[in-house]
Amino acid sequence: MPGKLTDTAIRGAKPREKAYKLTDGGGLYLEVAPSGGKWWRIKYRFAGKEKRLSLGVYPAVGLREARARLETMKETLRQGIDPGEQRKAQKAEAVVQGQTFEMVAREWHQKKLAAWTPKHAQQIIRRLENLAFPDLGSRSIAELGAPDFLAVLHKVEQQGHLETARRLAQICGQVTRYARLSGMVATDAASHLSEALSAKPVRHHASITDPQEIGAxxxxxxxxxxDVSISFALKILPYVFVRSSELRGATWAEIDLDKAEWLIPAERMKMRRPHFVPLARQVVALLRALHNLTGNRELVFPGTASASRCISDMGLLNALRRMGYGRDEMTVHGFRSMASTRLNEMGYRPDVIEAQLAHAEKNSIRNAYNRAQYLPERRTMMQEWADYLDSLRAG
Incomplete structure (x- = not known):
């Protein structure tokens, strides 16, 4: 018999201050956490005791599959077997046979933490916990094959999350590669999974590159x-064309206005290496003006709600929208594309532009010294770029 829930109702369920349940029937319900996560759970009785068991995370486990899992568990109960104890036994067996996928994935994740930003590390483990562990986590990694991983990835694809599926495929591939190199398994079962997924949609960050439109x-x-912080951030961003997170999280301690230098520490950079930004005269002037307003605080661009937290990316994006620039016209990331496109067309050396954009250097030895690479040329380019922007602003 169909339950009470619908996919529309589940998708529309918003998080509240406390976790709450959406009941489907037969002991099946969806628990909506304050964080926004949605967990399928089943409530059942065995030997006179009430018990609960997780059936996975929505949308990785859809409504139809959750009901199918419920029926499987009911059949287990009719056979006089406790589904919860059965799951524990299966996990124990997997550990005896070899390490489980979840055990290996968490070990791999722990070893990578030093090379990742906290935000990136959190994204990785959340994808594993929400999408991979419910189906694969308790199974021995030695027994998993490509079809097991593809079943999970295709499920994510069917929810319309094509890019998420590709990211998850990359993560699973890295986990199984680590397992192979560590001697846990003989083959890398999750390598090249992306080849079996739907074509990756081409996505471009909308950006304005026409000189007249840049001036406008x-x-x-x-x-x-x-807001003052939002206003100054948007004024400075075109001149420095760093990533949004790198600008928004800037501290006054990183900036030397007398030397016209900004050194972003490695822990705040995507590539986990320090990045040097020469500051044009125009940027120094803007920062000195802003220092009169926020210089007594740690952050250069503090938020309005709390001085200990920086402005948000959404705040910058909303400001662009209020100026009349739609999502297909300009994005916050678009300032980097703007600079890259125009500077290349203006004849600056691509290596110098890439170094200032803090893109990864393919040569690992050169990459280690990238902070100071082409520095004299970068200083000249950044000042000439600032003067060029001013000329466009003047029309």
Whole structure:
């Protein structure tokens, strides 16, 4: 018999201050956590005791599959077997036969922490916990084959999350590669899984690159009447074209206005290496003006709700929208594309541009010294770029 829930109701369920349940029937319910996570659970009785068991995370486990898992568990109960104890026994057997996928994945994740930003590390483990562990976590990694991983990935694809499926495939591939190199398994079962997935959709960050339109955008930013931190961040971003997170999280301790230098520490960089940003005269002037307002705080761009937290990426994006720039016209990341496109067209050396964009250097030895690479040329380029932007602003 169909339950009470529908996919529409589940998708529309919003998190509340406390966790709450959406009941489907037959002991099956969806628990919505304050964080927004949605967990399938079953409530059942065995030997006179009430018990609960997790059936996976929505949307990785859809409504139809959750009901199918419920029926499987009911059949287990009819056979006089406790599903919870059965699951424990299966996990124990997997450990005896060899390490489980979850055990190996968490070990791999722990070893990678030093090379990742906290945000990236959290994204990785959440994808594993929400999408891979429910189906694969308790199984011996030595017994898993490519079809097991593909079954999970295709499920994610069917939910419409094509890019997430590709990211998860990469993660699983790295985990099984680590297992092979560590001698836990003989073959890398999750290698090249992306080849069996749907074609990756081409996604570009909308960016303005036409000189006249750049000038109009800069004038719109100058006229923006919103929050001080947002306003100054948008004024500075075109000149420095760093990533949004690198600008928003800037501290005054990183910036030397007298030397016109900004050194972003490795822990705040995507590539986990320090990045040097020469500051043009225009940027120094803006930062000195902002220092009069926020210089007594640690953050250069503190948020309005709390001085201990920086402005958000959404705050910058909303400001662009209020200026009249739609999602297909300009994004926060688009300032990097703007600089890259124009500087290449203006004849600057691609290696110098890439170094200032803090893109990864393919040569690992050169990559280690990237912080100071092409520094004299980068200083010149950044000042000439700032003067060029001012000329466009002036029309």
């Amino acid at each position: 955008l800069l004038r719109a930013i100058d006229d923006y009447p919103g």
